[in-house]
Amino acid sequence: MSNEIPDTMRQLRIIAPGETTWEVAPTPRPAAGEVLVKVTGISSCPHWDLHILGGEPMFPGQQLDYPYFPGKPGHEAVGIVVARGDGVTDLSVGQTVVAWRDAGTNRPGFYAQFNAFPAEYLLPVPTELPAAQLASLELAMCVEVSFQRLAMLGGVKGKRVGIAGLGPAGLVALQLARYHGAAEVVGIDRVASRRELALNVGASETVDSDEGLWAANRGNDQALDMAIDCTGVPPAVKFLLHRTKEAVALFGVVRGEIPYDGALMWGPGVTLLGYGDHNRLAAETALSAIAAAQLDLGVLISATLPLSDYVSGVEMLRTQQAIKVLFDPWA
Template sequence: MTLPARMKLLQIEAPGHAAWKDAPLPQPAAGEVLIRVLGVSTCPHWDMHIFDGQPMFPGMKLEYPYLPGQPGHEAMGEVVALGADVTKLRVGDHVVAWRDTGKPRRGFYAQFNTFHENDLLVLPATLSPAAVASLELAMCVEVSFQQLAALGGPLGRIGLSGLGPAGLVAVQLAKAHGASEVIAFDPVAERRALALTLGADRALAPDAAQWPASRQSDALDNAIDLTGVPPAIEFLMDRTRRCVTLFGVLREQVRFGTQHLFGPGLILSGYGDHNRAAAETALRFIVEGKLHLAPLITQTMPFTRYAEAVDLLRRKQAIKILFDPWA
């Protein structure tokens, strides 16, 4: 294809204000490829924090105008040009970003973006943007299952706290990894209903009266918290025999008490490292039909409606928004 000299990209110029504007077409550096972006999905907490002028992580420094194309990182597209020394990809390959390195650089909220070939996976051309753009999220959640797998033994009955995008992915990954029962907790009835359609055996409100605290009778074998909220984490800790692993961004302290020391002692596990094996596992589950990301997409929008999209996320009227850079 003939490449244009210019393109459109999104830039958050100040808290609460984003512009869809002209920019030069980027050129791939050594080891990079140029991607024509076909679809990119929101990462709700990133979008809400950055658009609202709040740090995503404690101590994070924000400067505006924010980096062009950021915080877009859940993206798929087609390789249209190669930089020097590229050996793994070819023009025409459909690819998906499997990790965000965290280094300051342009993001995928754009019509084109450059990315290092090591940070991309080749896709079957039949996979739609909705089906695979959020692979990076699935990779992140798969890391928590790697943490549990490192302990050995079956998952058994697993509890999942929080049914945002990560929790809905975790429901499916738990089934794909052979959990005997998946019990999901969330206060929002609509998200509990969606979790049931995606494979949860039970979806409950985190109500202590409905599920009294006990690490003995009727307890969970393992659990993953996907909220980062101490009451949600402690709810799982009080009802889990072996391990609670943390996925959500933790901003406050969690109480580990005497009730967690014995019978046997509860393991409270932190997060692991993003890795290609986790991404490849998630992609394999997508191809095998065990992981469905399209149901997480509430709506597809053009970037000219970015502020509206973030507001839908903020009011929990959308789980994820898929942006079409060409709409």
């Protein structure tokens, strides 16, 4: 693949719910503080992709306008630096980089062949690692933030930790719990195939979230010490609260009220933690876990498709034929 910079490129644009174009556009040029990235792989982000292509805002109450910003909502990407804007000294042309943070909604995204992106939101990565192993680093950073929150209360080392929701975030959380020294990691999900995959990536055991199969009890040996909810579904959070001794951290986007029973205050009480802030340390920690072969992001990728087949890829996510899809903008 040549690293020459053409005058034009291809980019994806969602122009209406369920409708996209694979359009020709001018190749961007990096502004001060930016680099131009030649995109070699972009991982889907199921919640973003399903909502925006489906005509719903990602967060309740937000306004959603079409056509959507070009290249959006692509933000989990790996590529090669092919040009630098003024003031960029810590990244070099020819370096392989991965995006660790979404730079915001009001700018083009990575569903394109090239993207001009703030250098401060990119990390250099080993060239020998495949795109599937790197592209979802931004997700891993997001999940690591929840472990930072639990660290404020002593962390997960040596503890029995529950992860509710075994989609992409949950499968990352299972592995990071192990990386941070959890003694046992329990994967919780209604879908049997996801529970099976969780066992392959580090879960000590998996359970169905059917309350009839696991009676609520915060005082017995089956109880969790700490837990992370990756669903955002109030019944799932309630399930964890009534089976966890110390703290439940929220990662999934909450779409409803979460009841906190007065009995949860005692015994001692269980803490319900909100989310923290995205930060570079969380990204660097996740990248260290990858380098230590304790975080495998490649297991999240169920299929690789040309970016021009984006709608087909999102349909695979919607029908649960895929956990994540890696898109190739050059195929």
